[in-house]
Amino acid sequence: MxxxxxxxxxxxxxxxxxxxxxxxxxxxxxxxxxxxxxxxxxxxxxxxxxxxxxxxxxxxxxxxxxxxxxxxxxxxxxxxxxxxxxxxxxxxxxxxxxxxxxxxxxxxxxxxxxxxxxxxxxxxxxxxxxxxxxxxxxxxxxxxxxxxxxxxxRAGEALLTAPPAPAAETLLPQEVLIPGGRFVMGTDIEPWALDNERPAHAVEVPSFFIDATPVTNADYLAFVEAGGYEDPRWWHPDGWKHVRGAGLFAPQFWTREGKSWHRRVFGRTEPLRPQQAVVHVCWYEADAYARWAGRRLPTEAEWEKAARFDPESGRSRRYPWGDDDPTPDHANLGQRHLEPADVGAYPAGRSALGVHQLIGDVWEWTSSEFAGYPGFRAWPYREYSEVFFGGGYRVLRGGSFGTDPSALRSTFRNWDHPIRRQIFSGFRTARSATPEEAHV
Structure with a gap:
């Protein structure tokens, strides 16, 4: 382009x-x-x-x-x-x-x-x-x-069909070290970038670890079955109030039948696929899981560095795999599959630092609130971004299986209320590196 x-x-x-x-x-x-x-x-x-x-x-x-x-x-x-x-x-x-x-x-x-x-x-x-x-x-x-x-x-029988998302049996590391240092966040050159993606600016990010893949259904089920929805220790105070008030017990569209868990997918009820990225969780659920796992959600800057930074050239790529537009080998995009893929299903889409599936499958919650970058200028109209700044919205990154490649870049920023989970949202977790780990 x-x-x-x-x-x-x-x-x-x-x-x-x-x-x-x-x-x-x-x-x-x-x-x-x-x-x-x-x-x-x-x-x-x-x-x-x-x-x-x-x-x-x-x-x-x-x-x-x-x-x-x-x-x-x-x-x-x-x-x-x-x-x-x-x-x-x-x-x-x-x-x-x-x-x-x-x-x-x-x-x-x-x-x-x-x-x-x-x-x-x-x-x-x-x-x-x-x-x-x-x-x-x-x-x-x-x-x-x-x-x-x-x-x-919607209730009732399925009106949409698509082939299943690919399975995967690849063994991947649990987490990837992202080295500390400056990188360029945002863009000044992407021709269709929207105002909240601009301007490009240098950000200092300390060393951290990030999950090599999104959190899976199996990962999240362990939290559910460990009583995660009944223990206020893991929840943001507002999240705990929401969980109690809304009667949440699992991700949206999950049901339990005996000892088995199922998920409703566009009018069909199917057994839970353990290695699919978990989807339809709100920010509070993602945050609670991360706390339970002894980790945290990545900041928006951490997520973008994991997705874009190339340690060999020192530059920020357009996409995790490079500057070329997405293909079906890179990511689960464009409603080709009406569900997330198994983690590890798109090795061609991994980032220069070895992080998988940062693009497609599920929107990934970050810990950051939605705000303008330094030097932000609303254009061509305030109502696209600026009116949402300071409203408590949390940033999501990376797109989902429902996102078209034309509406997505590694700089693209989505945002929503922390209680929203009807969107195709999942997450991955992170943790700060110790000084010893940072210098390995």
Missing amino acids: LTENPDQLRERLAADLIRARERTKLLTAVDDTELLHQHSPLMSPLVWDLAHIGNQEELWLLRDVAGRDPLLPETVDQLYDAFQHPRSTRPSLPLLEAVPSRRYVDEVRGKVLDVLERIPLHGRPLLENGFAFGMIVQHEQQHDETMLATHQL
């Missing part, structure tokens, strides 16, 4: 837009009743996400970039403004119904592809390197992941 000429860039943007729309159509290929139904107050009806995708595309690419007039009455903008209407109240709005929503997003997309063919991809900050189009690709793919989470929450 960094060296594409204008023709290549247009082709890539068109292909990314089309791929995102194919995914959107698959996720909304349900009957009208299903499309309009709200499956959880945490999530919008699928029809809201669908029209919101079209509305944001129209606002940025047709009205802002191309100077076109609105396609629908401007009151529609208010209906699909995520800041005006919390998810729990969206079903009560006079939303576009199924057929008009589909017609709207199709009309917007046709006009956008026409604009893409003709408009110069330079001369304005929004157009440099196709940023505005890339931002809309990422926005749609982010909503595709949100809609995938809605499918996981």
Whole structure:
């Protein structure tokens, strides 16, 4: 992407837009009743996400970039403004119904592809390197992941299918030493990086150990069966209050049948796969497990150094494996598999320091609260990042099986409330190195 000429860039943007729309159509290929139904107050009806995708595309690419007039009455903008209407109240709005929503997003997309063919991809900050189009690709793919989470929450039989994620029997070290020192965090050169990923800046990180792989179902089950959910010693005070109030006893979608544990996966109930990365845990659960294991969650800077730092060159890579875009050999991304893989399943994706599966499978909770980097500048709008700073949100990194490669980099930052677990979230743990260990 960094060296594409204008023709290549247009082709890539068109292909990314089309791929995102194919995914959107698959996720909304349900009957009208299903499309309009709200499956959880945490999530919008699928029809809201669908029209919101079209509305944001129209606002940025047709009205802002191309100077076109609105396609629908401007009151529609208010209906699909995520800041005006919390998810729990969206079903009560006079939303576009199924057929008009589909017609709207199709009309917007046709006009956008026409604009893409003709408009110069330079001369304005929004157009440099196709940023505005890339931002809309990422926005749609982010909503595709949100809609995938809605499918996981819905009751009834499965509507989505995919081949199983790969298994693995590779023996890996439990943890990897990450040497102390400075590294460059964030980016100034990634053309589609969003404002909270910028600017690049040097960070000093003391030596630490990090898990070679995400925490597995088997690892987490040991915590559950050791009474972890009944012992306040392991829990943040707010987490303990939440566990008691919400009646949590295991990760979301886990059930116990006799002595066996199962997990519901998009309408199917399956035996727990021991070596899969654990998924659907909130920050408080991840933090409690780490304390129980005598460890802690990594900071965001630690996570990024483990993912990007190359000790031979001293530079920060785009991805753990290098600067090349992800392929199916590198990571479990793009909804190819509707579940995490076994740990060790993607050796080609390991980092220069030997850490596996930092990209894909599960979003990984870090200990850090969401804030701007030194020198942060909100762009192109405050509501993407800045309004969330200081709100107690915890940072997640690395993407999940539901994340598309176009919406992910090793610098990409996600964030959510520490109680959220309907997202495809897991974690790995870390510990500080002693002076003796740091100089081995």
